[in-house]
Amino acid sequence: MSRIVVLGAGISGHTAASYLRKLLPKEHEVVVISPNSKWNWIPSNIWVGVGEMEPEDVTFELGPIYKKAGIVFKQAKAIAIYPEGSSTISKPFVQIEHTSKESFGNQENIEYDYLINTTGPKLNFEATQGLGPEKNSLSVCSAQHAKETAKELKKTIETMKKGKNAVFLVGTGHGQSTCQGAAFEYAFNLDFILKKEKVKDKAKIVYITNEYELGDFGMGGVHIKNGGYLTHTKTFTESLFTERNVSWIKRAHVYKVEPNKAYYETLSGNHNEIEFDFAMLIPPFAGVGLKAYNKLNEDITQTLFVPNGFMKVDADYTQKPYEEWKASDWPKTYQNPTYKNIFAAGIAFAPPHSISKPMKSSNGTPIFPTPPRTGMPSAIIGRNCALNIIDMIKYGNQTPKHTASMAEIGAACVASTGAGFFSGTAASITVYPIVPDFEKYPEYGRDLLYTFGEIGLAGHWIKLLLHYGFIYKAKLKPFWFILPE
Amino acid sequence: MIEERKPYEQAFFASKPTAFTKFLRTCVIWQLVKFGIINLKMTLMLLKSHK
Numbered sequence: 435m436s437r438i439v440v441l442g443a444g445i446s447g448h449t450a451a452s453y454l455r456k457l458l459p460k461e462h463e464v465v466v467i468s469p470n471s472k473w474n475w476i477p478s479n480i481w482v483g484v485g486e487m488e489p490e491d492v493t494f495e496l497g498p499i500y501k502k503a504g505i506v507f508k509q510a511k512a513i514a515i516y517p518e519g520s521s522t523i524s525k526p527f528v529q530i531e532h533t534s535k536e537s538f539g540n541q542e543n544i545e546y547d548y549l550i551n552t553t554g555p556k557l558n559f560e561a562t563q564g565l566g567p568e569k570n571s572l573s574v575c576s577a578q579h580a581k582e583t584a585k586e587l588k589k590t591i592e593t594m595k596k597g598k599n600a601v602f603l604v605g606t607g608h609g610q611s612t613c614q615g616a617a618f619e620y621a622f623n624l625d626f627i628l629k630k631e632k633v634k635d636k637a638k639i640v641y642i643t644n645e646y647e648l649g650d651f652g653m654g655g656v657h658i659k660n661g662g663y664l665t666h667t668k669t670f671t672e673s674l675f676t677e678r679n680v681s682w683i684k685r686a687h688v689y690k691v692e693p694n695k696a697y698y699e700t701l702s703g704n705h706n707e708i709e710f711d712f713a714m715l716i717p718p719f720a721g722v723g724l725k726a727y728n729k730l731n732e733d734i735t736q737t738l739f740v741p742n743g744f745m746k747v748d749a750d751y752t753q754k755p756y757e758e759w760k761a762s763d764w765p766k767t768y769q770n771p772t773y774k775n776i777f778a779a780g781i782a783f784a785p786p787h788s789i790s791k792p793m794k795s796s797n798g799t800p801i802f803p804t805p806p807r808t809g810m811p812s813a814i815i816g817r818n819c820a821l822n823i824i825d826m827i828k829y830g831n832q833t834p835k836h837t838a839s840m841a842e843i844g845a846a847c848v849a850s851t852g853a854g855f856f857s858g859t860a861a862s863i864t865v866y867p868i869v870p871d872f873e874k875y876p877e878y879g880r881d882l883l884y885t886f887g888e889i890g891l892a893g894h895w896i897k898l899l900l901h902y903g904f905i906y907k908a909k910l911k912p913f914w915f916i917l918p919e
Numbered sequence: 920m921i922e923e924r925k926p927y928e929q930a931f932f933a934s935k936p937t938a939f940t941k942f943l944r945t946c947v948i949w950q951l952v953k954f955g956i957i958n959l960k961m962t963l964m965l966l967k968s969h970k
Contacts, residue, residue, distance in 0.1 A: 672933035681929055814968060843968035846961055859944060862957060866964050884964040889936075890944035892953035896961070918965045 436462045436827050439528055439546040441512045441724075443468035443496055445476065445809065446780030446816035447552030448908060449919060453820040455505050456915060462827060464504075465544060469511040469533040471495055473908055474577050477809060478901050480616060482580035483714065484623045485588060486852065489577035492901075494909060503910050509534040510542070511722075512553065515738065517773040518729040526775070548823045551745050551778040552816060555719030558608075562717070564691035565607045571691050571713040574620060575613075583714055587627070590712045594633040600711040603696060605642035607715030609687025609801040613808065614643060614651045617716050618671065619849035622861065624714075625678040626851035634679075640708065641675060641682040642698065642715075644801050646793060648672050648682060651847070652803035654790045656865045657878040658887040664878070667863065670887050674861055683708070685793070687801045688715060703796030719781060719804070721745070737772055744784035746770060747777070751784070756791050761841030761871035763787065767834040768819050774832060777819040780812035785840075789869055810845045811868055813919035814838050841869040844884055850897035860893030 438458075440451045443466050454464045472493040481487040500507040510530040517526045525545040532540045557575050559566030567573050572583040594600050604621040606614060621641050628634040641648075649655050649667030656667045675682055685701035696715075697707045721743015726735045739745055749765040763786040770776040778784075789805045807815075815838045822834035844866030852858030864886055870879020878885075907917040925931060936944075943949050 669934060673935060676930040676933035676935055679930075810968075838968075844964040846964070856947075864957075864961055864964055866967060884960065884967060886960060888953060888957055890953055891947070891950040892957055895950075895954055896957060918969060 436547040437465060437545065438462065438548040438550070438823055439465045439467060439544055440550045440552060441467050441528065442552035442554055442780070442782065443470065443473055443507075444552060444554045444780060444812070446554075446782075446812040447550065448473055448496075449813045449816035450550050450552060450779060450820040451505055452503070452910060452914070453817050454823065455503050457820070457824050458827065460504065463506060465506040465508065465546075466496070466500060467508045467510050467512055467528070467530055467544065468496065469509065471497060471509050471534065472577075473499075475901065475905050475908065476575075479574045479577055479580040480619045480623055482577055483574035483583040483587070483620060484627045485584040486623070486627070489581050492905075493577050494905070499910055508532070508542075508544070512724055513541070514725040514727060515549070515776075516727050516729075517738070517776060520727070520729060520731060526773075547775060548826065549776045550816070550819050550823070551724070551776065551782045552780045553722045553724065553782045555781045556722045556743070557717045558720040559717045561720075562608045562688055562691060565688070565715060565717055569691065570693050571607060571696075571715045573717065574616060574714060575716065586712060587624075591628070591631050591633055594636045595631070597636075599636045599638070601709060602637060602639045603642060603708060603710035603713040603715070604639065605683075605715060606644045606803070607688050607691065608718040609644045609699075609799055610804050611644060611716045611718045612652045612804040612806050613716050614645055614803055615806065615847045615849065617641070617643070617714070618651075620714055621680055622674070622678070622849050623851045625680065626858075639678070639680040640710075641680055642686050642688065642696070642708070643682065643684050644687060644803055645684055646701075646790065646802065648675070648684060650790050650803060652788070652790055652806045653865060653868060654870060654879075656863060656880065656885055656887070657882065658863070658885060659882065660887065664882070667887065670861070670863075674889070685801055687795070687799050691715070699795055699797065699799055699801070701793055701795050701801050721782070738770065738776070740784040742784075745776075745778035745782055746772075747783045749784065749786040751786050759787060761839070761867070761869055761873065764839045764841045764869050766837035766839045767822055768815055768838070769822070769834055775826075777822065779815040779819045781807055783807070783815070805840075805869075807840065809847075810919060811838075811840055811843055814843050817919055839869070841867050841871050843867060848893050848897040848900065850894045852894065855895070855898070856891070858894035858897075859889065859891055860897055861887065861889050862893035862896060863887045
């Protein structure tokens, strides 16, 4: 009998746990440890953030689903990993601290045979002075944050209805934030809501981003066929913003947010400020701060994790210039190189480098997006880790054979507005592969057959389909496994 | 309140859809066709990603 412990119940962890439970005989135990009692379909938080949906529409309680499926669920946060055990416990284990009301603060050691780290990110609001919902800006990174953002938006709209003009600042709250797609989609939705509320004439929406050009999305941008040309997503994104009268500030590192004022530095080294009435700014991500100890209780955190807290996997972490980066630098199996029974998936794994070209301002400030690894890729990677562990248990394969390199998988990004069937529109971008492979596709690094962008109602229907389809799948309803990640 | 599209300002250099392009984006029949095409392309991409 083996026990597989999954740290985190986000898109990646939940997918991994679901496949482990489905494909492994019942004698093996699957344990999920997550500080949150609920699962959240994060892509739809955008709709919560503009008041088109409620948090209940994008979340559900994990306990009953796991009980029915035969997965052990512990509402707790992981504190430390002991991959060799300790002086008193012979097996590897994870030290956890409960977060549920009933046993809040209680600590427990959970032994494991295999471990998947899918803790997701720490939303690192502290990296920018004054950033975050507890300070001077808003966020849509969690359903609760999105709910607060919708509340603030409603208040701002009320003041606009009384005749006040308002500046909306939307984008990235740090020079190294990721998830530009979420910020872009929020700006898109904001425009929709302001028009719906008939106050768009009193609004100025400003998009602020750390991207070198709009449409970079942390992937170095994408080339798509459009009107007889191959165009960069810069053209696509600038057009969408211009059409909606959204202005933009690019190559910017927001370093301070005060009530109603943001300070930023640009790649050219200039320091500027912008006043706002409403700011939704995405924070940078960091690892959740898990520690690791060996059998002698010595700190081995640096063996398992890179300095920003993400877990080392089978990537090539050699420092090299952008020109020497290769698709093969990216991890394939997501197995930790030191402890072969540990895997990491989703945002928790350490990418070998960014995808966008690293840039520094003349003052030495890094201003470029870090790589996205949310949504579809994180689910595929989670499933992949599960399949490899299943092979290890069933067949004793110590060398994983299932691979899901981000240089071999694609992603779909659908930025949609409106939650009704005919009231929305969407910008849909599909990219293959996520990490460009210039050896395989020399000109643009991507397969242009599977890389495309469309604007229209059809994309909105796809977004609705994804919303309901993925929540159905996540609830493990009949034939959930037929739906692809 | 704010019209950014003035000569030599940011939006002046961006492409803007024509009225016909905008019509196609919300034309249900055309979008049903597009829905089929996008779904097919996404499915092919998914299959390639799951190989």
